[in-house]
Amino acid sequence: MNPALQGLITIIVGVGGCIGYFYFSNQFLDRVLFPPKGPNAGRNINRANAIRPWLFLFPAIAALGLYLAYPVVETMRLSLTDRVPGGYEWAGLDNYQQMFAEDKFWEAVTNNFLWLLIVPALSTAFGLLAAQLTDRISWGNIAKSLIFMPMAISFVGAAVIFKLVYDARPEDVAQIGVLNAIYLQLGGESPITWLTVPFWNNFFLMAVLVWIQTGFAMVILSAALRGIPEETVEAAIVDGANPFQIFFKIKIPQISGTIVVVWTTITIVVLKVFDIVFAMTNGQWETQVLANYMYDKLFRANDWGVGSASAMIIMLLVTPILVWNVYNARKEMR
Template identity: 80%
Template structure:
């Protein structure tokens, strides 16, 4: 079957299945389990109305449990097991101990912490700057579209683009990488930028900052537009300058949105894999946790240590997710 027909068939089957499920479940609930007749009709109707929301939630809960809950539990189990001839055996925290003894793990953790310090701060700052400036120019919508455009590119696609930007050729050949073309034009020698330890991490970060700035700009632009004009006008009347208005009037009022953007990008950074994999494959001291996990799972075939690395990533992401949910619920009250 062609992909188009398969997609149409899947959509039709999915929609029909959902409609059939809701129709049949409500019919069974109202006619079989809690029939609205007899002396207990009123009580049955109330019971049915209490159960009915769970009927609608069940498909989503089932899918979440199947595709999110079960993998977490299975990954935790695998992280406590070791493959042996004929099956596997329980080894407790031995995989975690082995992981902590490996220099590559600490390199990955150190690089992830470096990414956490730079990428969320830079993306949020550039996004806020872009949101403020594009709202003050006539062609702001076009500028926003251009800045947001990298969000439409996959991480691998963006990595390929920037790998060409950083490309280095022998000095006697024409440079196709923009940076080395400028260096050679200025009389220097081309440099293999991605092989320079420590600094190459920052060149990789630029790719994610380039992508996430558009996301930050869109969210923060909406927040800036929601600031009451009265507060800005009052500040102008009081003699406040543009910088004072921005930093002392606008930024404090959208601080909640800034934190949400910051933490959302932080979660993306903790799971970063595609960019590193496509540009350096973790070589030249650019290893990150997700790439380390991939190497252990699919290259070393060591799913015990690989699962342990996955649990470390999940433990790092969970507090930020909880914080985001807490803030969202607090703002809704």
């Protein structure tokens, strides 16, 4: 079947199915289960109104259970078993012990920690700076659109773009990599394969995610800055505060909650980062991260036990930050 036709049919069936479910379930509730007539009409209406929200929430709850809760439980089970001919056998914590004994795992943990220190901080800082500066210029909306544009690019697409930026050709060939072209123009002796330089290559990978996430941070923080009451800024100006004092002592304290939400949201993205590393280095040259380590174990080494154990580690790292993020988001909405 033609992919376009298949997509169209999927949309029609999916949307039509949802509309049909909500319509017919509502009719069944009101006309069959609790008809609003007879001596119990008032009680039936109350019962129907009590059940109706759960009836409408059921598709979402079922989808979450199927695509979120079940995979978590199954992954936990796989992390405690070993695959053997004909099925699985109980392994207890052996997979975790094997994982903790591998140098590649600790390399991934170290690199993820480095990403956590740098990417959220730089993305939030650049986003806040862009939000403040673009609000002060006449063509600020155009600037915001350009800064936000990388958010529309997939992680793999961004990785391919930056891989060309870091490209290295032989000395006697024209450089297509922007970084090497600049390096040679500044007096460099020979092109450098930037992605193979230990330790520093991690920063070249981080630059891709910072480039993408800065636009996200800018949009959220720009909205927060616009929500600051003008009276507080005007009062600070009357008191003789300069622009830097207004920004750091008046504006930032008032949007600190939003900054935390942006920071933690980017932190969750960093903990799950996979596409960029996979497309640019595949974890080679000491650039391994947890998600790529998990992929290697699951689909290359075919070691489902250790791969599932590493997935559980990622989930354990993400969960507290996710809970904290939801808590702060709800607090902001009050």
